[in-house]
Amino acid sequence: MPQENAGINDKSAYADSKMIALADTEEVLKSDLMIALLDGLTIDAGVASEIGVAYAKGIPVIGLYTDSRQQGADNQQKISALQTPAENQFHYLNLYTVGLIKLNGLIVTNETALLEQIKSFLESGELNDL
Template identity: 40%
Template sequence: MDTSKKVYIAGPLFSEGELDFNTKLKEAIEKKGFAVYLPQENSEDNVHMRHEHKQNYIFQKNVEIIDDSDIIIAVLDGADVDSGTSWEIGYAYAKGKSIFGLRTDFRTLGSEGMINLMIDQSADAIAFDIPGVLEILEQ
């Protein structure tokens, strides 16, 4: 396991539950020794900054952090993957970053599978719980 690698967590951050889950995921990854970037903290992506019309700042900061990261952990929960998370996955894929998905949501997209095929094919691996993400990172 190379803990010198930097991890960016992509995922929705619009509810208290999402914010708490992101923090829980970050703390678990940090315990394994990785440096972790979390947009709700590191790019100040929060309701206050959005009300202040700092969208360009948030966007540029997240792009810089993705560029500086080695690994993207993308939270894929929901009936459909969060649109911002989908963009981050696509950008990271184009940049040649390692992308690992995390889907704790048991809903499926019918006979097509659990997530959009473009997201599925962009990911190097998908885990179904936080221990599974940690196992992927240890490989």
């Protein structure tokens, strides 16, 4: 977690953008597995950047996406509403970032599935296909 990196998060000290980028990237590169929270209005810009670094270095990523607006994919009224301007009933995630996760990891929709995937990774070094 970047906010736990004391070298760049002492708010009484100074860290410029390059120092933050280098320190955060260094921590990502030390990782065997990344867990990325995808909830929110958009995927956090820092998290998206970290996902890109992880992908480029072959570090698997588990994305946790619990946003309730993803539910109802089989609801015909919600699907029909997509044809009406500004009536999207579903939450949108940036597909480039989602694609980077899926190319070297997976996305889960609840904490139980996240813990199962972490356990699988710790036991076998692999993520389970969903």
